[in-house]
Amino acid sequence: MSRRAIGVIGGMGPAATLAFIARVQALTPATRDQEHLRLIVDCNPAVPDRNAAVAGQGPSPGPVLADMARGLQRAGAEVLVMPCNAAHAFRQAITDATPLPFIDLIETACDATAALAPPFVGLLAADGCLAAGLYQSAFAQRGIATRTLTPTRQAAFMDLLYRIKAGDAGEDVRRAMIALAQTLIDEGADVLVAGCTEVPLVLAEGDLERPLVDSLEALARRTVALGTGAHQL
Amino acid sequence: MSRRAIGVIGGMGPAATLAFIARVQALTPATRDQEHLRLIVDCNPAVPDRNAAVAGQGPSPGPVLADMARGLQRAGAEVLVMPCNAAHAFRQAITDATPLPFIDLIETACDATAALAPPFVGLLAADGCLAAGLYQSAFAQRGIATRTLTPTRQAAFMDLLYRIKAGDAGEDVRRAMIALAQTLIDEGADVLVAGCTEVPLVLAEGDLERPLVDSLEALARRTVALGTGAHQL
Numbered sequence: 170m171s172r173r174a175i176g177v178i179g180g181m182g183p184a185a186t187l188a189f190i191a192r193v194q195a196l197t198p199a200t201r202d203q204e205h206l207r208l209i210v211d212c213n214p215a216v217p218d219r220n221a222a223v224a225g226q227g228p229s230p231g232p233v234l235a236d237m238a239r240g241l242q243r244a245g246a247e248v249l250v251m252p253c254n255a256a257h258a259f260r261q262a263i264t265d266a267t268p269l270p271f272i273d274l275i276e277t278a279c280d281a282t283a284a285l286a287p288p289f290v291g292l293l294a295a296d297g298c299l300a301a302g303l304y305q306s307a308f309a310q311r312g313i314a315t316r317t318l319t320p321t322r323q324a325a326f327m328d329l330l331y332r333i334k335a336g337d338a339g340e341d342v343r344r345a346m347i348a349l350a351q352t353l354i355d356e357g358a359d360v361l362v363a364g365c366t367e368v369p370l371v372l373a374e375g376d377l378e379r380p381l382v383d384s385l386e387a388l389a390r391r392t393v394a395l396g397t398g399a400h401q402l
Numbered sequence: 403m404s405r406r407a408i409g410v411i412g413g414m415g416p417a418a419t420l421a422f423i424a425r426v427q428a429l430t431p432a433t434r435d436q437e438h439l440r441l442i443v444d445c446n447p448a449v450p451d452r453n454a455a456v457a458g459q460g461p462s463p464g465p466v467l468a469d470m471a472r473g474l475q476r477a478g479a480e481v482l483v484m485p486c487n488a489a490h491a492f493r494q495a496i497t498d499a500t501p502l503p504f505i506d507l508i509e510t511a512c513d514a515t516a517a518l519a520p521p522f523v524g525l526l527a528a529d530g531c532l533a534a535g536l537y538q539s540a541f542a543q544r545g546i547a548t549r550t551l552t553p554t555r556q557a558a559f560m561d562l563l564y565r566i567k568a569g570d571a572g573e574d575v576r577r578a579m580i581a582l583a584q585t586l587i588d589e590g591a592d593v594l595v596a597g598c599t600e601v602p603l604v605l606a607e608g609d610l611e612r613p614l615v616d617s618l619e620a621l622a623r624r625t626v627a628l629g630t631g632a633h634q635l
Binding site for chain 2 (some may be wrong): 240343
């Protein structure tokens with residue numbers, strides 16, 4: 170088992186990066202400091218807005234993500250991860266920038282979902298992630314159909330995301346998120362996928378009548394498995 | 403106000419680094435991702451044990467800390483901080499390694515304590531931090547006397563630290579920590595100083611009859627003030 174230093178392309182948003190680090194630490198079998206994984210984290214909130222970029226209404230985050238990847242490699246990272254779903258629309262900028270292995274959040278979350286063998290999933294994801302079709306195509310490759318929110322509800326969902334990013338993870342936001350998820354269950358979703366790192370900050374598994382796959386949690390599990398050498402890359 | 407990217411020399415321990423990032427995020431005035439500070443964090447649990455090194459019973463962490471400082475600079479850091487008290491015994495290795503400004507945790511915590519103008523402080527700190535005299539000399543320069551735990555109680559304190567590092571921040575550990583702090587208050591300490599980043603994970607201000615200065619909190623406040631440009635370096 171050879172351990173690898175994990176480079177985290179983060180800051181999208183800062184709270185999600187913090188939650189990711191916390192999950193990795195909690196999932197790592199360790200009884201003293203020295204048994205934890207080395208994490209090198211660039212929590213860079215200045216990455217251009219991913220949703221605006223996919224919509225053609227803002228600069229691409231690609232060049233900044235590529236710079237971060239190279240900086241993390243120079244600082245000692247041996248594997249890269251990025252705890253932000255929508256930013257995976259620009260993942261090729263990262264994989265082109267360094268020769269380091271990249272643990273793909275979308276593929277990891279879809280693998281975790283496919284393990285539950287649902288005929289179809291309900292997807293909660295930001296506009297940019299939806300418009301880029303990241304989950305829809307990854308699920309289609311696994312024979313799973315994807316249902317998303319109606320346009321009006323998707324707009325309400327985006328409002329919730331920006332409230333969470335502004336630090337509001339209170340009861341109103343939580344209830345509104347549950348209500349949106351419920352509309353997907355009402356339409357027959359067998360599994361809900363939190364395909365946006367802000368969602369699990371207000372929504373937990375027990376809040377819904379169906380299983381919830383948390384993409385951030387799935388990424389943390391795979392990161393620990395690969396970082397500790399329990400699984401091979 | 404020019405913002406600066408903060409490089410965090412971390413992993414000592416991993417939980418303290420996580421708590422530091424969380425405090426910096428919570429203290430930063432921000433209503434959207436882009437208003438947060440850029441934090442580049444090397445959470446490296448493989449730094450040699452600071453307490454053993456000060457006691458002459460293990461390798462110096464200096465060379466590893468210097469490598470981390472250089473790596474953070476290469477990744478884009480413009481200011482360095484290190485959320486670990488005992489490791490400040492080796493701070494010269496960091497300040498020699500790069501030309502970047504270094505926000506000193508010990509000096510910052512002593513400034514925050516001196517603002518309360520106590521005749522003398524009760525210090526809760528790890529063996530290495532005590533043996534290196536980091537707080538005692540910084541307080542003496544400010545005309546403040548320092549009281550530490552008796553040797554037997556200090557040994558009990560170190561046991562608590564290693565339990566916290568192993569993930570045990572439960573009620574037993576909390577009560578034992580309060581009891582140790584109380585012995586310093588009984589001996590006349592006007593202010594308690596949590597001069598070890600694990601202490602605030604189990605001890606909060608309201609737990610004691612005297613004010614508690616949390617060195618990690620003080621460092622987070624100064625980091626935000628300097629990183630956002632609200633204060634000058």
